[in-house]
Amino acid sequence: MWLQSTVWALLATAAELAHARGPFLQILNATHSVIGNDHWNVTQGFAYATKLYHKNQDLVGNAVGHYVSYSLSPTSNHPVIDILTVFPDGAASDLNWTSPTIVRRGHDFIDVSFTAIEGDFHWIIRRDLVGAYQYFVNRALPTLGEFRSLWRLDNTSFPNGHTSIKDEALPPLSDYGISTKIQDETWQRADGSYITKYDWSSFIREEKFYGVYGPDFGSWYIYPGKDEYNGDHLKQELMVHRESSTGDAVQLNMLHGTHFQSSPSDTFAVGKTWGPWLWYLNDGNKRDAAARAAREYAAWPYKWFDDAVYQSRGAVSGVLKLDDGSPASNAAIFLGDNNSNKSSLEMGSKNYYTTYADERGRFSFRDVRAGTYGLRAWSTGGRHFNVPGFYLQNDVSVVSSRYTDLGRIVWKPRYKERSEIFRVGSFDRKTIGFAHGGAPYTHGSSDLCPDNLNYTVGRSRTEDWCFAQTANGSWAVNFEMSWRESVRRANSTALLTVSLAGYSTGTSSTIFVNDAKVGNLTSGGGSTTDYNKGLQNDPGLYRSATTAGQWRQFEFELPSGSLKAGWNRLEFRVERSTRWRGFMWDAVALAWL
Structure with a gap:
């Protein structure tokens, strides 16, 4: 009886706060609090953020809500590694939150931090923003594996999924029950066709915005600062899908993803930060979401984000030529780990930058965090430049507020x-x-x-x-x-x-x-x-x-x-x-x- 009355009290409080003024944090008890502004609010529990109110409607409903989770690298000696056998396709651990606090405050925003053993998850809530900027600061993440934040939302409010290459209705939950499961999250229908969440994957560095939406609501991720992602130009990830067991509409933010590569094993420095990215709510209008994404990309890196490491950035350029003088036309150029034996796709502990050379082999990077990098380049095919392997140059130094010109770089392939x-x-x-x-x-x-x-x-x-x-x-x-x-x-x-x-x-x-x-x-x-x-x-x-x-x-x-x-x-x-x-x-x- 006590549990039932407590739940009803929380629901009533969250509904009432839908009409609160300005960005706010209200602590309800030892495990629950409510955050939001005039346009939306969400109830954050010990692990899950539920009861997302917008336009007087709960957009989570019977779904799980918002949470942050990780799975361990197979090489990790973390004591909970055996839980991977229990969750072969999910998280070995959901982060558990304590001590919500407002760590920064401005005339039109608050920065709310939720603390876990592994690190701090932040919501930057602005007065007139329908949604929030989010970021995570590492304290003690284990060797990863997968690391993600995500929304699992009401399936009737969000029946459709959108990525840069796919936009259509998510499979109805009813299809799963009448189909035969043939492997991980993959079913075969009676007509021989397949249902699988992996059909909703994409090349993550090519995404401008993605999410789930319906006729009245849209929930979108806009992440202009892709330098925190692991991997190179060909980094793929699962973006959205239908949760097969419950029907939840799932919107993934794969901060350190592993769905399309050999098992990575990455550790992170204390203070390593992912984000900020924008979680954006609207009425389901994709043009509005695209326009908002254009604004975010134009504003990145965010000058308002008060973090010295984040703001410490420089620029790098060069011209890549083969040893016969011909240009490495349209080569893929990657700034990654220095003096590493990992492939560029496997790198994931630090920050990574991708671009392409032009027809003359010229390339440039802007807004690169200060540090020392290894530069790699490889062919992208084409008539003028088509050779195997890759070029590697270590000890590329990027200095804050400075321009580094690498000049003419000569690549000598093993054969022409x-x-x-x-x-x-x-x-x-x-x-x-x-x-x-x-x-x-x-x-x-x-x-x-x-x-x-x-x-x-x-x-x-x-x-x-x-x-x-x-x-x-x-x-x-x-x-x-x-x-x-x-x-x-x-x-x-x-x-x-x-x-x-x-x-x-x-x-x-x-x-x-x-x-x-x-x-x-x-x-x-x-x-x-x-x-x-x-x-x-x-x-x-x-x-x-x-x-x-x-x-x-x-x-x-x-x-x-x-x-x-x-x-x-x-x-x-x-x-x-x-x-x-x-x-x-x-x-x-x-x-x-």
Whole structure:
């Protein structure tokens, strides 16, 4: 009886505060408080923020509400690691809040901080803003894993989802009950089609705004300062979805996401800050949300955010050329960890910046936090610049309020395009150009690719190669070498480069050239020898990705005499496979060294 009366008291208080004046924090008891302004308010409990009132309507309803959670890295020795077996697709821990306080106050805003063991979550509430700026300051997050904030909202008020590449109704909850679950958050309908939350994924650094909406309400995330995100240009994440067990409309803010890459293992300095980003409420109008996003991007980095580290920023520029003087046209440029052996997608402890060079190889970064970085660059395909691997320059220093000119940077690739015998695809870390490559996120797309495939250099087109190989069979590249070339290259070594846009474990391939084994690609913890290449899992293929997962590249040297006059054959033979798991192709190339 006491519990029931307490709940009703909280509901009544939250409803009454819908008419409060200005931004406010009201502490109700040891575990509950209410924050908001004239336009909205939310009741924050021990873990969950519920009873979101806007226009006199509760927009959470029977859903979970707002919370912050994390999951641990598999390498973590944190004592609650075993909870991952209980929550294989969710959080190992929801943050538990105590001691809400107003830490800053201005004439038209308050900054409310909720404290947890792991850190502080802030709501900056302005007088006339329908929504709030939010940010998190780390104190003791464990080795991650996943870290996110999110809303789970009323499914009738928010029936639709929006990202930069997808805008439509979320699947109705009723569809799940009449469908067969086939894997993690994936169901098959009676007509053979699939329902999966991963179809609502996107390249997170390309998002301007995203969220869930209906005819009367919209809830949006606008995050212009993407330097706090982990990963590089090809960082993908789940953005919105329907919660399959309850029907909640889910709006995710993946601050440190892991859905489309090998398991990262990142630790964070005390004081590491994510945000501010804007959580924005409106009447469901996407044009209004886009206009608000444009205003936020124009204002970033926020001058009003009182944090010395956040405000300490400089600029960097340079010109990237190959050693023959040609420009690295449209190269992807990344500022990341200094002196690190991690791939750029795996980096996640600090701050990261992405851009692209122009046709002349010129690039620049503005508003980079002061510090020392490693600069990486790689090809994005195209006619003028298409080489494997990447360029690396460490010890790039960025000084606050200063401009750093790196001048002319010279990249010496291991081989040039002019030495290629053949190449299938472009070195861009993507499946673009291959059959079904770059298609919308759709579960099971690899089923559209053949078991066996023959590609003939000079006759076949790029689109005759499929984006993914996941079934038992043989994919072959047939190429011809003239008698004159075979004599001239009789003592030459060739280099086979296999560049993968992604790989999901469970499928192995043995590589042959003219029926002689040259290597193997299989599941494993990493490269073992030059002959056998072990790959860690990234979930891209079985989580609806068609463009990229986690990029990997392997090289196999072919001794002189491996190639012959006339027709030659490179073959990828798969004799052990798992449906929807295997290889996403970036490019395959053979060149003379």
